[in-house]
Amino acid sequence: MTQFFVDADACPVKDEIYRVAARYGLAVFVVSNAWIRTPPDPRISAVVVDAGPDVADDWIAERAGPGDVVITADIPLADRVLKAGADALHPTGRRWTPDNIGGALAGRTIAEHLRGIGEITGGPRPFTAADRSQFLQALDAAVVRARRR
Secondary structure (H helix, E strand, O other), rough: OOEEEEEEEOOHHHHHHHHHHHHHOEEEEEOOOOOOOOOOOOEEEEEOOOOOOOOOHHHHHHHHOOOOOEEEOOHHHHHHHOOOOOOOEOOOOOEEOOOHHHHHHHHHHHHHHHHHOOOOOOOOOOHHHHHHHHHHHHHHHHHHHHHHH
């Protein structure tokens, strides 16, 4: 049975995830370092983990597997869940795959290095309505892929 795992601390599409999960009757795990309000639905679980680097990522990576969908902007977490057989989506709808995750990891490493030497790298672009729409389409497609397995 497909489950959604949400790296929730900075996720802008939680409401969309809840709607898609309700439509398909899927469980959702909303994982964060602090309490986040979730709808009163028995299929939605708010999981609060200890504060610290990668604690939420570790919780998700230890549980996500084939047929599951992980929603995250965290590239190393996406890499981990892909290796475990789960599907991974960025909140903008970009699907992380074995073909594109290596380049994303390399770009992340370069950006970290540049920031470390004082360069201003800019950060992510603003989240748009088009991103939200693209995410909904990608999430529906991920559920269809998972159900075909």
